[in-house]
Amino acid sequence: MSVKYTEYQQLNLPSISEEILAKWKKENSFEKSVQLREGKTPFVFYEGPPSANGMPGIHHVISRTLKDLVCRYKTMQGFQVKRKGGWDTHGLPIELGVEKELGITKEDIGVKISVEDYNKKCREVVMRFKDKWDDITQKMGYWVDLNAPYVTFENNYIETLWWCLSELYKKGYLYESVSIQPYSPAAGTGLSSHELNQPGTYKDVKDTSAVVMFKAIKSEKISLKSAKGDVFFLAWTTTPWTLPSNLGLTVGPNIDYVLVKTFNPYTHLPINVILAKNLLGKYFKAEGENGDFDTYSAETKLIPWAVFAELKGSELEGMAYEQLLPFEANTLEKIQELTPGAQPFRVITGDFVTTEDGTGIVHTAPAFGADDFRVGKKNNLGILTLVDKQGKFIDGVGEFSGRYVKNYKDEKDYVDVNVDISVKLKKENRAFKVEKYEHNYPHCWRTDKPIIYYPLDAWFIKTTAVRDRMVELNKTINWKPASTGTGRFGNWLENMVDWNLSRSRFWGTPLPIWRTEDGEEEKCIGSVQELNNEIKKAAEVLGGETNKHYLHDGILDLHKPYVDEITLVSDSGKPMKRVPDLIDVWFDSGAMPYAQWHFPFENKETFEQNFPADFIAEGVDQTRGWFYTLHALGVLLFDSVAYKTVVSNGLVLDKNGNKMSKRLGNVVDPFDTINSFGADATRWYLITNASPWDSLKFDSEGIREAQRKFFGTLYNTYQFFALYANVDGFAFKENYIPVKDRPEIDQWILSSLNTLIKDATRYFDEYEPTQAGRAIEDFVDEHLSNWYVRLCRRRFWKGEYEHDKICAYQTLYECLEVLSQLMAPVAPFFADWLFNNLNAVSGRFTVASVHHSDFPRADASVIDTDLEKRMQLAQDTSSLILSLRKKVNIKVRQPLQKVFIPALDSAMAERIQQVADIIKAETNIKEVDILAADNDFIRKKAKANFKTLGKRLGGKMKWAAEQIAGFDNTLINRVMEEPYTLNPEDAAKGGEPIIITGEDLEVSTDAIPGYEVAVKGQLTVALDIVITDDLKMEGDAREFVNRVQNIRKESDFNLTDRIDVQVLENAGLQPSLIQYKDYICAEILADSLAFLPVLNAGTEIEVNDVTLKVNILKKV
């Protein structure tokens, strides 16, 4: 008739996962969990789209666990949490993968393979591991809606991106400009930062470096007039080929510079040079300072030098100098022709200048360095690009024209142009030091040739225009951890530059801008319909073959090459072609709040309800990725944050703290992990081991520990409950017994439980799942299993099914039930399993899954902090007594008469009194004798309370502490009663009196003579270890019970089987057994205990060094 709690052979977490997963599938538990909250407040979550062209790794499991647990928690808190999944499908990694697979390079696209076929291939590859992802998603228990995911390559998605771009265009935020980018002359292509970060691109190479001399033009303004002869700025470069393009010198405004009189080591001519003071030692030998200038000749080894002026960089600003290498192509006229109004050849200031290397004066060629470009633009230096895209000097650079700046073509007899430039400068008295310099320089990963930084056209979003607003709104975002928001992200925002959108690739979202050949007119398209209209319009105006394939159905695929085949017409009637660029994939993902709903073309209302997100979470590596692009677009388009809370989780490292990489072979396969340990233990470990934002040293031993320690203990507790509840038929059918009517121990565990609910709720609300998990763990281990169940064991298997027993069942049941709910967000399978096992019998909930239930609410009326403290006292006391027993080697089964516990005050006495029974039972002691506060039996010890006294006493603290340590009982008692002056003599002489009160003392007890004593903090116990004959007999009886119980167990008797016991007569134990016969029989469920002179059958047992023979007979 009655349903039983399911009992198990042993804990098998993976099979629990499987079983529950099947149940979820069958019952559509996820969909149901969302449906059940229909009409409730939405909690908006954005899923950062993974790319399915790579295998999922263990690091995906941690961030998804985090996302999942928050969503599950919020659902249980009554919110409706829809979780639309998504896939990131564009981007360089995909293209590179395809190229590798096809054995082609970027240059082959459009030649060996059509763009159409290439993109087709990309589209195939992009979902290659979707099955694996779906698999891990399910197995790890990640609830996300994959039925209608957003996919970034779909037309609708791209259409929204176009809408976003056109909005930005309308606001004037989208513009084209030159920027300095890594460029590979050998490959003839720009490189993305991603390509630059491929392993092995940075190599140590030796290059010709030169410290060159720029001749200053003396002016009235600067006090260099005092220098006799020419004055030169020293500047260092590792790329002498950039020197003809030099347009400025940059100094640090706060750096100290010196003017030094010396000789040029190559020409031996007297010169004056300017360089950073810190770097003097690098170029001048100390012994040469103030040397003999008059006798200097070419043969002199030690070059004399002398400092005769010192000045700040800011004082140098504005000084002019002679052009170093004038040629036809870099005359002032040419420069001003290229940049009207440019004013080159001046000293400017820049923050990026350091005195780590070089001279503290930076040769600035705006075309060939990002910093140079920036300061050049700011200071109107103009720009010279005297090197073409093949990497050779253009015409008009004298003898260097046509020469490659590096050996890009593998010429056998290549002569380094950098060396020739240096030689020329040496001859012209313009080189101060030329040497080989070894440094780390980036190389093209494809051609292995050094890259250069080169000005390239690119499209930008003017994020700097809203920088202040982005900073301001960022302050309203709840960052976990906060430091990422203020530090890494905040700093990034402060120093933000415009967003470079352009990518010269094939598989991605095309930039929807069409332009006339002369660049005079352009159009930015914001929707498919607009494009189709324009297609027709262009066909009509331009006629002929224009757009003939697109007239009938309009455009069907918004990718290359189709968009590029389309010609539009300008307002003045000229044909317009699309600019060739694709956009940065980060724009794809950053626009997902809008594009996932195909906003504004559809789902306007849905979008409005789902923006901004309440919560997102990804790895810290997304700080400048997704977190940034989401934020930027939110601010640019809607003047709003895109998310209110963001959790950034740290990296997963291997157990030795190394980054996981395929190369090192230390990657952890998430499938293996979950298959062998189950998703719950894995998730629990990932969450509780370290805060999500700390990097995690992943060690499967830790999962094993979580499995054994936490899940094992909880499982055991359930098993224990099920075992006896099934015997007694407990199904929670009786009325709920008011907590106040239950035994104190029940009140205590329920109080702890409600405190736990309160804490866990707070932690989850604060996005501190680690703290929540640890609190739950502590409760299960310390409170529930190792104290409540241990102390209450007998209540479950002894006695009749009545009040006390029902209290015990109800209490333990409630603990297990609430635990299943508290742990549900983190360990969803086990929690549901536990919940269902309980609910299948009791039917207390109507919902079919713990994930459909409401998160427990703490009942403040049940929380009794005093009781919790008291119990802690009982635990500590018991622990002390047990340690004393151990010390004197008296086993717990041997009863002892008495323990003394000194109470320092009446409150403490009261508390001990209330838990005395528990202590007695736990430690098998007959009496707890509480010594009142004012007894003289014990000696008290006082220690100064540094916290209260320190502030008042300051320097006299040490002295006072010594005084207080010397107090005796009388003095301590006196201070406890009334204020006491510590320094009466001093005070009498007019010194500051030191008055102390009871608060300023920390009183504890000293040893009690004649007893075994143990102390912990303020708590002292003194154990009476005398074993009287009576106690000995009782100990024997208990020991005997234990032996019989073992025999019962070994013989596989049922818990309820009754027995008859026969014992061979013996002198040693018989008196004890007779005296405690009733007790013994009750314990071992014996109907008789008989002493026989002869015993043929039976077992030899040993009880306290006495051997005796017993025979146990099961009653039939």
Added chain:
RNA sequence: AGAUCCGUAGCUCAGCCUGGUUAGAGCACUACACUGAUAAUGUAGGGGUCAGCAGUUCAAAUCUGCUCGGGUCUACCA
């Protein structure tokens, strides 16, 4: 190079915000005990210059500064 996180027992981590005089857990190790939850549990033991240096303070693991080591992100250097 800049930013940020981290550094406490052999290992994984608390404690740090709010300074207080014996720095805690768990795992592992050793020994002993317990055994009707038993692939569990208890007790005891060894194991720490709280990365280093300096400062503030009566008092620093805790606050400040610097240095070193590790991770990550960004940048890439004349």
